Amino acid sequence: MQSMPMLPATTSHPDRLVALRGVGKTFPSGTLALAGFDLEVRAGEFVSLLGPSGCGKSTALRIIAGLSEPTQGAVEWSPTTAQVQSESRIGFVFQEPTLMPWTNVFNNVLLPLKLKGAAADKAAARVTAALDRVGLQKFSRAYPRELSGGMRMRVSIARALVTQPALLLMDEPFAALDEITRFKLNNDLLQLWQALRTTVVFVTHSVFESVYLSSRVVVMAARPGRVFTELAIDAPYPREGNFRTSADYAAFCRRASEALAQAMAAGGEP
């Protein structure tokens, strides 16, 4: 078995945005979702959490978002971004588009600003800008039911971006989409990430997706959920269709697949 390059988890990077230190999560049912989970997210990077289902990657994301409290360890925000969480400068994209079906696209994207009490005229301009960014400006009056799955996910992304978050958290956002739509949204997401210079933490169980998108892939093992190893994907951006067919991409995918296989062997039996 080939050994993986293991980065020391305690390295403190100057650009650190948020760090999870020895985070553990035990659910009231007794299920141990995470144990000794260490992760540093640096400003501007695109990091993927890759692992088999049940390895606690979604739980880790929810803990970063503040939607779930760790039972052990701590979440540390860097001093400059300490306000991030309290100001909700976090965007969250769920696996489902999670739109309000009873109102139109515009009002769905407006929701975060409305809940934050933003002034109506400024908010409207920002909603229009966010819809522009995902190419849905013509659909602001449409209802979610009238859109395709891919378009609904774009609305969900626009909603997450409308507050101009420092950190965008994405929980398997494209898992339910067909491959053609997924590839398209992968490219669009990379463009948005580069244009907005935001930081993304992306949860996925797809080796190919994680390698294509990320500057860093964190491979997780299950039972209990923990970081197994991580890979730097130091291929240059912008990445486009030809990166998918490149030898570099194939090599990174092979390494990520091997790491995932080892992680699954190291994880307990399901």
Add this chain to the structure above:
Amino acid sequence: MTPRSSTRERRDRVLRIALPIVVLALGLALWELAVRIENIPPYVLPGPGLILQTLVADWALLFQSLLVTLATTFEGFLLAAVGGVGLAVLFNQSRLVEYSLYPYAVILQVTPIVAIAPLLLIYLPQHAAVLACAWIVAFFPVLANTTLGLNSVDRNLADLFALYGASRGRVLWNLKLPSALPYILGGLRIAGGLSLIGAVVAEIAAGSAGAGSGLAYRIAESGYRLNIPRMFAALLLLSVAGIIIFYVLSLINYLALRRWHESALEAER
């Protein structure tokens, strides 16, 4: 859409309207025929023709009574809607209130209204008693449905509201109530028919106590006088009123949900 399937659909639509009318016409014809051939006296069973004549002849009286019953029904329905939704929201916001009051809401619902009506007539002025009956019968489906709706919120949407620090009021107004709307409207559709039943039951109970001028009272009164054709005519008006209430509420339901809810979407989508 192929032309064949569209003609089939059109035929289907015509049949759906035509068949019940044919059945009605056949039934009425048989009824009229039986009454004439057997020479049944009108105080035993009037034929449909005589009932229609009575309806026209007594229209002023019956229509006046219909308005009284409809007013009671409408007031009872409004109270049931406000009370049912209000209680459900209160229960949703406070567990203690829910624990304290919910059993009594169930008791009100399971005790037959026919048995409660005479008691209410003793303790309340007549109009208030009739209204209370309509309310008691109609509010529970609104309460139960609204409660179900308020608890059926998409968990991810609830997380999203939490992420952006939404207040309780915001969550209720912008998330829980819109999520519950299809359920609330379903409850109201049931409540519309039930408040008519509640009003009728109370009027009949009140009628035997003396006063009253609603349609149900007319039925009871005509019964004592063996004016069977007028009983049928009043009954016909009550049915029509029930049907209209149902369709008006269905229309409101459709208009409110057609853009987004599965239940109101066109089949070919």
